[in-house]
Amino acid sequence: MAAPLAIPLSTHTFRRPQKLINNNDDLPYFLNSKAHHLIVTYIQHFSDAITPTGPDTKSTESRYANSPSIVVSQSVSQIVELLATIEAIIDEIPPIEGPRRFGNVAFRTWFSTLEARSPELLRKYLPESIVNTPAKGVDDITAVDELQVYLLGGFGSAQRLDYGTGHELSFFAFLCGIWVLGGFETGKDELGLVFKAFDAYLAIIRKLVLTYNLEPAGSHGVWGLDDHSFLPYIFGSAQLAATPEGMGPPAPGSIVDANTVERERRRNMYFGAIGFIRDVKKGPFWEHSPYLYDISGAIGGWKKINMGMMKMYAAEVLGKFPVVQHFPFGSIFPWDLVEGAKLPPKLPSTIAPSSSSSTNPSPSVLPGGAGGEVTKAPWSTLPSDSSKPLSAIPQTTRMRSATPISQANLANRVPVSALRGPPMGMPPPPVPSPSRQNITINPESTTTVAVPGGFAPAIGGVAVTTAPWAKAPTGPSGFGKGSGGGDAVGNPADPDSVAGVDAPVRRVRSGSVTVGETGSLAGGKVVEYTNNHNHNKEEEK
Amino acid sequence: MSDLDSAVEQLRQCRPIPESQVREICFKAREILIEEANVQIVDAPVTICGDIHGQFHDLMELFRVGGDCPDTNYLFMGDFVDRGFYSLESFLLLLCLKVRYPDRITLIRGNHESRQITTVYGFYDECIRKYGSANVWRYCCDVFDYLALGALVIGAGSSVQPTRLADGEDAETKVREAEDEVEIEVIGLGGVVTRQMSRRDAGMINSTNLTPSALPHLSSSGPAGALLTGVPGTGASGNSRGIGNANTPTNTGGAVLCVHGGLSPLIDSVDKIRLLDRKQEVPHDGAMCDLLWSDPEEIDGWGLSPRGAGFLFGADIVKQFNHLNNLTLIARAHQLVMEGFKEMFDSSIVTVWSAPNYCYRCGNVAAILELGEDNSNAVLRSGGEEVLFNRENTRRLASTYMGGSMKRGGPGRRYRVFEAAAQDSRGMPSKKPMPYYFL
Numbered sequence: 001m002a003a004p005l006a007i008p009l010s011t012h013t014f015r016r017p018q019k020l021i022n023n024n025d026d027l028p029y030f031l032n033s034k035a036h037h038l039i040v041t042y043i044q045h046f047s048d049a050i051t052p053t054g055p056d057t058k059s060t061e062s063r064y065a066n067s068p069s070i071v072v073s074q075s076v077s078q079i080v081e082l083l084a085t086i087e088a089i090i091d092e093i094p095p096i097e098g099p100r101r102f103g104n105v106a107f108r109t110w111f112s113t114l115e116a117r118s119p120e121l122l123r124k125y126l127p128e129s130i131v132n133t134p135a136k137g138v139d140d141i142t143a144v145d146e147l148q149v150y151l152l153g154g155f156g157s158a159q160r161l162d163y164g165t166g167h168e169l170s171f172f173a174f175l176c177g178i179w180v181l182g183g184f185e186t187g188k189d190e191l192g193l194v195f196k197a198f199d200a201y202l203a204i205i206r207k208l209v210l211t212y213n214l215e216p217a218g219s220h221g222v223w224g225l226d227d228h229s230f231l232p233y234i235f236g237s238a239q240l241a242a243t244p245e246g247m248g249p250p251a252p253g254s255i256v257d258a259n260t261v262e263r264e265r266r267r268n269m270y271f272g273a274i275g276f277i278r279d280v281k282k283g284p285f286w287e288h289s290p291y292l293y294d295i296s297g298a299i300g301g302w303k304k305i306n307m308g309m310m311k312m313y314a315a316e317v318l319g320k321f322p323v324v325q326h327f328p329f330g331s332i333f334p335w336d337l338v339e340g341a342k343l344p345p346k347l348p349s350t351i352a353p354s355s356s357s358s359t360n361p362s363p364s365v366l367p368g369g370a371g372g373e374v375t376k377a378p379w380s381t382l383p384s385d386s387s388k389p390l391s392a393i394p395q396t397t398r399m400r401s402a403t404p405i406s407q408a409n410l411a412n413r414v415p416v417s418a419l420r421g422p423p424m425g426m427p428p429p430p431v432p433s434p435s436r437q438n439i440t441i442n443p444e445s446t447t448t449v450a451v452p453g454g455f456a457p458a459i460g461g462v463a464v465t466t467a468p469w470a471k472a473p474t475g476p477s478g479f480g481k482g483s484g485g486g487d488a489v490g491n492p493a494d495p496d497s498v499a500g501v502d503a504p505v506r507r508v509r510s511g512s513v514t515v516g517e518t519g520s521l522a523g524g525k526v527v528e529y530t531n532n533h534n535h536n537k538e539e540e541k
Numbered sequence: 542m543s544d545l546d547s548a549v550e551q552l553r554q555c556r557p558i559p560e561s562q563v564r565e566i567c568f569k570a571r572e573i574l575i576e577e578a579n580v581q582i583v584d585a586p587v588t589i590c591g592d593i594h595g596q597f598h599d600l601m602e603l604f605r606v607g608g609d610c611p612d613t614n615y616l617f618m619g620d621f622v623d624r625g626f627y628s629l630e631s632f633l634l635l636l637c638l639k640v641r642y643p644d645r646i647t648l649i650r651g652n653h654e655s656r657q658i659t660t661v662y663g664f665y666d667e668c669i670r671k672y673g674s675a676n677v678w679r680y681c682c683d684v685f686d687y688l689a690l691g692a693l694v695i696g697a698g699s700s701v702q703p704t705r706l707a708d709g710e711d712a713e714t715k716v717r718e719a720e721d722e723v724e725i726e727v728i729g730l731g732g733v734v735t736r737q738m739s740r741r742d743a744g745m746i747n748s749t750n751l752t753p754s755a756l757p758h759l760s761s762s763g764p765a766g767a768l769l770t771g772v773p774g775t776g777a778s779g780n781s782r783g784i785g786n787a788n789t790p791t792n793t794g795g796a797v798l799c800v801h802g803g804l805s806p807l808i809d810s811v812d813k814i815r816l817l818d819r820k821q822e823v824p825h826d827g828a829m830c831d832l833l834w835s836d837p838e839e840i841d842g843w844g845l846s847p848r849g850a851g852f853l854f855g856a857d858i859v860k861q862f863n864h865l866n867n868l869t870l871i872a873r874a875h876q877l878v879m880e881g882f883k884e885m886f887d888s889s890i891v892t893v894w895s896a897p898n899y900c901y902r903c904g905n906v907a908a909i910l911e912l913g914e915d916n917s918n919a920v921l922r923s924g925g926e927e928v929l930f931n932r933e934n935t936r937r938l939a940s941t942y943m944g945g946s947m948k949r950g951g952p953g954r955r956y957r958v959f960e961a962a963a964q965d966s967r968g969m970p971s972k973k974p975m976p977y978y979f980l
Contacts, residue, residue, distance in 0.1 A: 167719060220624065220661070223662070281901040281902045287901075288901040291976055312979075315978070377848050380848060380849020423959075464624075465653065467825060467850030
């Protein structure tokens with residue numbers, strides 16, 4: 001697959017990227033958007049490029065990450081330097097000593113330092129043709145401005161002190177963005193970009209995770225592929241995908257062998273990721289990483305694994321609202337449908353005016369997104385401030401809310417998880433209780449980043465759970481200005497204010513499970529199985 | 542009951558039980574749970590536990606450190622499932638124990654005991670993997686709907702009962718004199734008392750020094766069971782522990798509210814929790830949702846939760862709630878704490894976390910909280926609910942305590958800290974059928 005055509009710099013108008021996936025209903029649109037198409041195309045392109053050309057050992061070795069034959073062009077080495085500079089910031093900002101709940105708040109200093117320096121760094125290290133492109137249009141946005149959003153989105157959430165695949169996606173988009181703007185050369189830079197630049201990025205992430213104890217954003221614990229990463233599994237399996245089973249390079253099953261992992265982790269990205277898991281996790285591999293363990297038994301070897309990883313990425317990362325909701329759209333990754341796309345009947349309501357909405361009060365730079373092993377509500381669309389697109393992007397796998405069936409039907413091309421088909425008839429998000437409007441919310445709590453005593457806010461913990469159903473909160477303005485203090489409950493005496501008392505019982509009818517089958521990375525058909533196990537729950541006394 | 546006992550036995554060995562048996566046990570459990578109140582009244586002594594998250598072997602370690610059920614009374618504050626590899630075995634074991642010893646173990650609901658959350662965070666996947674169908678997941682979810690939303694521990698003593706050491710020596714010799722009651726005791730790894738605070742000292746406790754930071758994290762946990770000559774959690778020594786003299790009444794007449802997450806802006810009294818219709822999937826918002834999702838935070842008043850559900854609440858909220866409801870402490874779980882427990886807001890609320898080395902990688906220790914019984918406070922124990930929750934009476938009591946000379950007085954609290962269970966001897970299983978994408 002060839003890389004998509006470049007954007008002509010001279011005539012192009014850049015836009016400040018903004019978050020446009022506001023709820024599950026917007027997913028089908030995203031999955032048919034040019035942005036989605038671009039991301040998928042590039043992943044496939046890189047994966048193909050780093051797959052050995054022949055089944056022989058020599059060919060395989062040419063795709064080792066540390067192979068001397070890899071060409072590193074000027075543009076790529078600039079990116080590698082950029083990343084080295086970013087990595088060096090970690091040494092400047094040591095973690096804060098002392099008691100803490102989990103994540104280290106020094107990460108917030110690290111992040112704000114990166115944020116402050118990034119315009120300068122980008123001007124220094126991005127290809128000149130991109131840097132020198134003048135801004136056009138009313139917004140006065142340059143190419144560098146637009147790319148910066150994706151770069152910053154790639155380094156976790158300063159608010160939640162976590163990192164996940166949504167952030168990884170953002171950094172990948174940063175690299176793709178440069179490519180789209182003509183910064184790299186097709187047929188020449190692929191290997192260097194993946195094995196040098198992207199690998200350097202992964203090294204930074206691992207260092208960040210270890211240094212500041214970043215949580216896996218939206219972790220599923222043992223029931224996810226990996227706490228933090230996904231792309232190394234695609235690229236790493238591609239590195240070995242031309243090798244027939246039983247020949248030369250390590251068999252998939254050898255991921256449980258410590259010696260093999262140590263030998264391969266420097267030159268293969270799959271083993272690199274496995275190696276990191278082994279570094280940070282204690283306990284039997286099959287127990288803390290059952291999916292990777294099962295996958296290592298794939299019949300068909302690395303090629304099969306590579307294809308499976310692609311499908312899984314499409315469904316579990318790009319197809320999951322909690323993960324992609326913070327991905328911002330601008331001129332490089334446009335929120336436009338690809339030609340000939342079959343549109344879901346309902347257009348998303350969210351093609352909003354670009355500048356910040358007045359209902360969004362948060363003045364702070366809280367990178368939005370969901371986090372970690374802290375459980376977040378899978379329905380949560382939490383804090384993102386559209387006036388600050390920088391903060392909008394980082395999205396980690398929060399609660400992956402499985403795509404509700406209703407949407408799956410709407411969008412006949414939604415890749416739906418086969419692993420976790422949601423039970424049919426998940427309760428619809430309840431109508432927010434009107435009495436909530438009376439609650440006084442302390443605005444500080446949503447805007448303050450600094451936490452005295454290093455006690456991280458709720459979300460900084462490992463494995464925080466987020467709510468899958470949460471609507472994007474409108475913030476304090478929706479609740480009235482906070483006066484703090486104890487008279488916080490609006491109408492405590494009013495029986496109506498006890499929300500939930502009269503809420504209808506939402507009974508979940510378990511029975512139907514949708515199993516998605518993604519034929520290709522770009523999407524696939526959906527197979528829906530409906531078992532009529534209508535569960536009669538009327539057993540109350 | 543032999544079926545039940547054999548199921549317990551099988552689950553203790555971490556082996557799943559047949560689907561038909563799961564169904565039967567879930568049905569029986571529901572019959573018991575449906576009779577329980579939204580806020581279940583529990584008598585001290587009791588051992589309060591936080592999140593488990595399917596860490597079965599660590600749950601076994603918890604029982605080893607805290608004493609077996611039913612010898613020790615337990616109160617689990619939810620989040621039995623998700624993320625860990627053995628949610629099924631962990632939850633079913635606790636459920637079997639509930640059915641077997643309904644008065645000895647109390648299970649309340651966590652935010653993960655929900656259909657929607659379990660489909661996202663792993664329990665659903667686990668059931669599919671272990672049974673090949675979602676039936677067992679469905680049975681369990683039906684039980685979730687009936688779990689209590691909270692519990693109120695009454696009759697807790699104001700001081701910690703002496704720890705008994707392995708050789709029978711009474712640790713009280715190391716403890717201060719009787720009138721200088723031990724309010725907080727921390728038993729660290731290896732069963733060593735790492736910290737004791739008298740009620741007098743405790744006034745100076747703040748949130749930074751209240752975590753057992755001096756714990757020897759890296760020391761081997763050793764056979765902690767060795768110190769369990771007396772059954773922890775039952776703690777009854779027969780000694781009557783007074784509540785101090787009349788001039789400085791300690792507020793030990795109050796109860797301890799246990800709830801998974803925290804408070805709700807829609808709930809200003811324990812009575813309001815009682816009014817909820819809990820027998821449903823956890824709603825996306827509202828009081829029931831908040832109780833399971835909220836977190837305490839160093840703020841004033843209420844704040845939006847970054848979780849997307851529930852709220853953040855500050856010290857003022859907790860203190861006012863405790864005051865109005867005659868509570869001495871709120872015990873909650875829901876957040877990982879590196880040291881296993883963390884008291885906040887002048888010890889008005891504590892987070893208890895019982896999943897060591899969470900997700901195989903967090904490096905945290907776990908803790909359980911033991912509340913002993915107070916033999917001096919028979920009135921409240923027998924009067925129980927009515928005495929405590931007659932609103933007028935509550936106000937009267939509260940105003941008495943607000944006379945100015947009131948000394949802050951939580952119940953005596955013993956925290957037992959423990960590490961993850963050893964994991965070496967678990968053999969490698971055969972690989973399961975490939976996840977769908979890889980077929």
